[in-house]
Amino acid sequence: MEKHLEHILHKHKIESVFSKQLFISKSKVTELSKNHEVFREGKKNQSEYLLISGVAHRYNISEKGDIVTTGFYMSGSVITPHFARTHKGKNIFSLQTLTDAVIVEIPVKELDNLRSTNKEFNDFGQRIVEAELVSNFYNEVVFRSYNAKERLLTLRKQFPNLENLIPHTIIASYIGITKVSFSRLRNELTRE
Template sequence: MHKLLESCQIRHLTKDEFLTQEHQPDTYEYFLLEGLVHRSLLGEHGEYVTTGFYTAPTVVTPHFARTVTGRSLFTLQALTPACVAYMPVAALDALRYSLDDVKRFGQDVLADELRQSIHHEVAFRAWSAKERLLDLRQAYPNLENLVPHSLIASYLGITPVSFSRLRHELAQHR
């Protein structure tokens, strides 16, 4: 794994700074070392729709799953000051093909990404907004204190007003 870290460069992001933007060229793999980043898409009315959160330390969704023809499907934006290690996709691929521990690491990242994706799909197809919020709270315990509630409402697929009402309802039943 030392070879992996040696191949990375470091970038410090300020709050609200973009790591990458939707439709822009992106040829890197990212490892979030510090901070909080959200993944979003531009909605049909020009608003950002939050599709995920990353809390350090974590691997950002692999390049092949977040790009098409080398362009980003998503915008990645720091919600707090953040530190990201990054490396060209080709460099990581070379390490994966030559080092077994990097290959296993890559397989573990892919398995985790698949689990998260299926969990998210089930949640949005079968769960109520209340169940989705409780699940989000379990996955990201302090998130509501760190980011604008409009981003959380967007992620949950509800309006900010509905999110506020839902939080109030849950607070009443503690």
């Protein structure tokens, strides 16, 4: 598993052996089963996360009690940074695995210390924030201006094969339609 983590760190431009070992020494790798809740909306959490393998989604619970998926994370993803996913120290969404997964957890204070003392980690933090900002603006445009069909086609481009890995109710929730409408839309796209 350490090799997978080193590969992900390298992908995010943490390239020196020293920096990789420093991160590994401060973090914890955990294997999680499908449907494991990593953290819950409204609860305190003081960690940062990398998803080594598997699929996870972020979600909120609506006033009616329905799960509303607001984003996906695939193998190799950095989970939305702590400062952006918390308000007054509490999570603004929940994170759940949708497949068996392996996740790396590092305390926020440890990663903040690495960012303030190591250029590779400082640059890493900056790149993650920039990527998160770009992703959020893109999704805002997609979800405010695209119809359901266009949103599904965009999702397929962003996350190829996702429909074969997770429940369709989760995808329907993400694109803002019912499971029945999602099934009809998939059939329509198959005929095109």
